[in-house]
Amino acid sequence: MxxxxxxxxxxxxxxxxxxxxxxxxxxxxxxxxxxxxxxxxxxxxxxxxxxxxxxxxxxxxxxxxxxxxxxxxxxxxxxxxxxxxxxxxxxxxxxxxxxxxxRAQLWRNFNHSRQVPYSFHIAAIQPELLPTREIIADTRRLSSENPDAMAVYGTFEGDLALREVFAAHMNERGIRTVAEQLLVTSGAQQGIDLVARTFVGAGDVVYMEAPTYTGAIDVFTSRGAKVMMIPMDEQGMRIDILTRLCDTHPPKLIYTIPTFHNPTGVTLTTVRRTQLLDLAQSYHCLIVEDDPFSELFYKAKPPLSIKAHDQSGHVVYIKSFSKIVAPGCRIACVAATGSVLDRLVAAKSTADLGSPLLTQKALLPFISHRLDQHLVWLRDQMRDRLTSALHTLQRYAPPEVTWYTPEGGLNLWIKLPSVIDIPELGRLADREGISFLPGAVCYAGGMDSNHIRISFSYADKETLKTGLRKLCRLLGEQLDHSVIVERKPIL
Known part of the structure; x- marks a missing residue:
């Protein structure tokens, strides 16, 4: 061991x-x-x-x-x-x-083979809302008209035509880049892993928000990094605390999800984005900007990405595309410059010789011509589900239960009273066919947390409302029981 x-x-x-x-x-x-x-x-x-x-x-x-x-x-x-x-x-x-x-919390808590009626643990979109039939039709046409797509290796960097489309997508959102500065990966998770395997070794200091995405914690701890977690408030990561800690523990890398943060839903303000970039420049460290949800805004557009302000190659920007189109295709893109990109491409070449060419070609027509229209429609669908989830919680949740209302993304971060036993709640919920993500797994070291994450995006509206009502009932029963236990006389 x-x-x-x-x-x-x-x-x-x-x-x-x-x-x-x-x-x-x-x-x-x-x-x-x-x-x-x-x-x-x-x-x-x-x-x-x-x-x-x-x-x-x-x-x-x-x-x-x-x-x-x-x-x-x-x-x-x-x-x-x-x-x-x-x-x-x-x-x-x-x-x-x-x-x-x-640790392997990603494996334990995100098992997609786990089928329950009320799947609130998966930050994914209901399959019926995704354009899979169109993409399957494109795949059939591609495989019949261009069989070479299955007979040859793609480039390590990824299909050039797809990278050109990704570059156009990013430029429209303020990120100045070209296809030659992009790397296609098998999902955002591989992008995080490539950065970690390339630049993080035992004892290197990696800063992350507290809480943060479980899969990123797994990756950086597997490299032997010294993971240091920075508290958040309603404006995002506390840059003042990060700055003080950097004086004592200089960073090798800062990992952040600044837009519709997973799991909290908080968005880092423009001022703090600038401060974070200034900090990275002063310490000559990398920022890994993970962006899974920025297109899914339900009010105003979010601030420009940190990468959009990067003039000196300090930001590695990771953008998932398959999550909003076809998760099974596992397509994401990493934007970086200079030798940082070269080293990431080298790491990618030893990892898998390049992402499958067929899936890249299959997604190309949809992302090129239909993605923007799909996103407008998808935002309406997700906004509707978020509204239903919030109304259900407001009506049925015990008054001691609170939550942060996000302006985008797929998740609700719910704070429970300290008397709630979350592992026991999980066991009771499992009997009712309800799954959720315990907040503790979103901290390095399994820090105790009285939060849970609910994803409102995977179930249809009626299933969502029914499942949340059941969960609220379980919370009420646990609170009633805790009052009885607390008032039990000591003999």
């Missing part, structure tokens, strides 16, 4: 060990019932004292993640992921294989 320890960190070694093991347990990488290494074995493996390991195990036990019995050892207590049993096969030897995955 590989655990990176920073001997010079202010965080005590036993807490570093406990945090790493907690991340693995909560991600499902250490399933329920797994026996942890003995104190003596792990202390020898990590070159720490047995007392340090014992304190780490005690910390995990106090958080109900493991159970320890004298003479028998420590076992994972909390159920993580339901995994089918392998019959009579004995696969226990596999736990001796060293891996380098510190």
């Amino acid at each position: 590989h655990i990176d320890l920073s001997r010079n960190s202010s965080v005590k070694l036993y807490l570093q060990i406990a945090k790493t093991l907690a991340d693995r347990i909560q991600s499902g990488l250490l399933p329920q019932g797994t026996k942890l290494p003995s104190v003596r074995h792990l202390s020898s493996l990590l070159a720490v004292s047995p007392v340090t390991v014992s304190k780490a195990y005690a910390e995990l036990e106090s958080n109900h993640l493991v159970t320890c019995t004298q003479g028998k050892g420590c076992y994972v207590a909390e159920p993580s992921v339901s995994v089918p049993r392998e019959g009579a096969l004995d696969l226990s030897w596999q736990m001796s294989l060293v891996d380098y995955l510190p």
